Amino acid sequence: MLYFIGLGLGDAKDITVKGLEIVKQCSRVYLEAYTSILTVGKDALEEYYGRELILADRDMVEQEADEILKGADVSDVAFLVVGDPFGATTHSDLVLRAVNAGIQYRVIHNASIMNAVGCCGLQLYNFGETVSIVFWTDTWRPESFYDKIKKNRDLGMHTLCLLGEGRKIYEPPRFMTVSQAAEHGEMTWETICVGLARVGAEDQVIRAGTLRQLASCDLGSPLHSMIVTGHLHPLEVDMLRLSVATPDALQDLRMTDSSTYTS
Amino acid sequence: MLYFIGLGLGDAKDITVKGLEIVKQCSRVYLEAYTSILTVGKDALEEYYGRELILADRDMVEQEADEILKGADVSDVAFLVVGDPFGATTHSDLVLRAVNAGIQYRVIHNASIMNAVGCCGLQLYNFGETVSIVFWTDTWRPESFYDKIKKNRDLGMHTLCLLGEGRKIYEPPRFMTVSQAAEHGEMTWETICVGLARVGAEDQVIRAGTLRQLASCDLGSPLHSMIVTGHLHPLEVDMLRLSVATPDALQDLRMTDSSTYTS
Known part of the structure; x- marks a missing residue:
């Protein structure tokens, strides 16, 4: 066997x-x-x-x-x-x-990270396709993950982004040019994201905030992953507030209807 | 603590x-x-x-x-x-x-079932939003899951359908009228689906085939879940062939381009 x-x-x-x-x-x-x-x-x-x-x-x-x-x-x-x-x-x-x-x-x-990410308080039900974000080099800059994030966000779904070993989420310039993503309409510096490091380990770290706020967070050693949120249910927001990246993170979330937040 | x-x-x-x-x-x-x-x-x-x-x-x-x-x-x-x-x-x-x-x-x-379904050979990466299928009664027949399956399939994504306790996948008339779903364009009797029972247990059963073929499969005691497939990668098809519902299941899969199958 x-x-x-x-x-x-x-x-x-x-x-x-x-x-x-x-x-x-x-x-x-x-x-x-x-x-x-x-x-x-x-x-x-x-x-x-x-x-x-x-x-x-x-x-x-x-x-x-x-x-x-x-x-x-x-x-x-x-x-x-x-x-x-x-x-x-x-x-x-x-x-x-x-x-x-x-x-x-x-x-x-x-x-696995595919289900353990639920610990941040976002509902696994509400995740769309998972994307892998690879290292960019001078000559190889794959952008296909932009489209997948956009498709998920258009449906209100969250996107789990798996970052390779050695990848730190506070180095966004190395894996994406956010202004580029903004041009495509997928996300902006103000999009609510969740950074996760060493999920399941004693010293796991979860930080929620805008991409801008996360960019200055040091989550420590690998592995890191990141979630780009879609529509947020109020209970999801309450859970994310337990892990704010900065004291004022998530304060600007606006209620758009009776059941969902957006940013 | x-x-x-x-x-x-x-x-x-x-x-x-x-x-x-x-x-x-x-x-x-x-x-x-x-x-x-x-x-x-x-x-x-x-x-x-x-x-x-x-x-x-x-x-x-x-x-x-x-x-x-x-x-x-x-x-x-x-x-x-x-x-x-x-x-x-x-x-x-x-x-x-x-x-x-x-x-x-x-x-x-x-x-959890959310990641263990990967054992059937379908890539977790390629799943869209998960849906719950509830019991229909004479007066309560929620259909929202149709739309979610359709959205996932439009993107080529698989859909994990969680069926409540006591739900058996070989009783499709009790949770959905397939002809109704077909009208909506989400799926037909010929859509490739995967039935899973008692995932992770010694006696787990996985059966892949068209919805028509699955409808006559007895997967035994609960819990059951079902996957409605989207686009299938050849390696996914190879894995599903290990679990065919009937000897001739999956034989009609047509290659539509170099990398994906559809039904």
Whole structure:
């Protein structure tokens, strides 16, 4: 059996009891090492699990999948993934290879950023398509995420923006020119956003305010993500007020009708 | 401290190690009893946790919140929620009451249906707004979810439809008249959908096919949910083919351009 086991978002103890039991009895345990990070490293996980972990980077999963699957038809192999195995990144390719090789698989779910963002008080129901924001270089400046944010906002939906490792939300000039976005009509410096860092960890930080206010917030070490809000329900506003970026943040929200705020 | 602890989706062992440690040391432990169910009951949880659980139904949480919060400023109280505490249903009201009473709170995340649906092979990135489909009665037939499915499909997005307890997806006439939906243009009997039952449990069932094919599938006991697909990436189709509702399901998918399928 090939087990895909989610590790959750914080530290070694965020694995489920079921997941930990499986890790302890598998013949080999791989740790997927390319999509996300915990607040603790491989050593801490090995010590807590009492098992040696084999780091599986992207190349290994894509090019040496047979090595991972070896023997999984007659013994148990675990593939550990930060968050949920089918969260922000899926492992469909490895699943399909396993099935084609006659190997059964099972998923042990856990929290991922895709559902844990609900802790900021915005309703998961009201999120549209999630976007990934990649590093801009001098020659590569993909803008497709603008359109997705716009489509979501046009429908009143919030947009979860996943920022790569090393990305800090207080460096907006490095991933977007806000004035450009404003030209497109997607958002302005006054759009209400939520910055999240290390969600699920002991030292998680959530800050809500205008993009302008967030731009001067230091949320500390990665991982960071950001939500561009759509229409806000009053209860959502009340929750965001628990995490204001500056003392005066969110004070300018105007009630536009009986049930929604906008900015 | 008031702890909101997610229990995940399957059985008693789907709690995280961190969550279990907290449950064992809290002075009182409540079990939220109105939004969802595990495959095991309160008794099994009490036996596994070694703790008495106080069932908190919707009335109690809304009207006797003070009772739940009592003493949480000086001792630890746990509030257990199937799935994630901020998944399909949020507990913003209880959070706000706690904060207003000067009580700190912390969230121990877990998988919820909102992210675990990724196990069917559809990319979570590509889901639009989630909809809840409620029971229709002779006099109350809300149709707002049609519009949301249509908006998502117009954008090529998948729609997760949460069906209430007791709802079976093979009873479509009871929650929607498909011919009605077809009139609106949202979907037809030939739209590719995915039926999911007991996601995360040992006996979970996933079935993919046209709505017509799914209508004759018995997925067994609750909880059920359904995904109405938007545009399908070839890798998503490959994954769905692992879970076909009938041997010939998904065979008619036509490739419309280099990267997407439609039905």
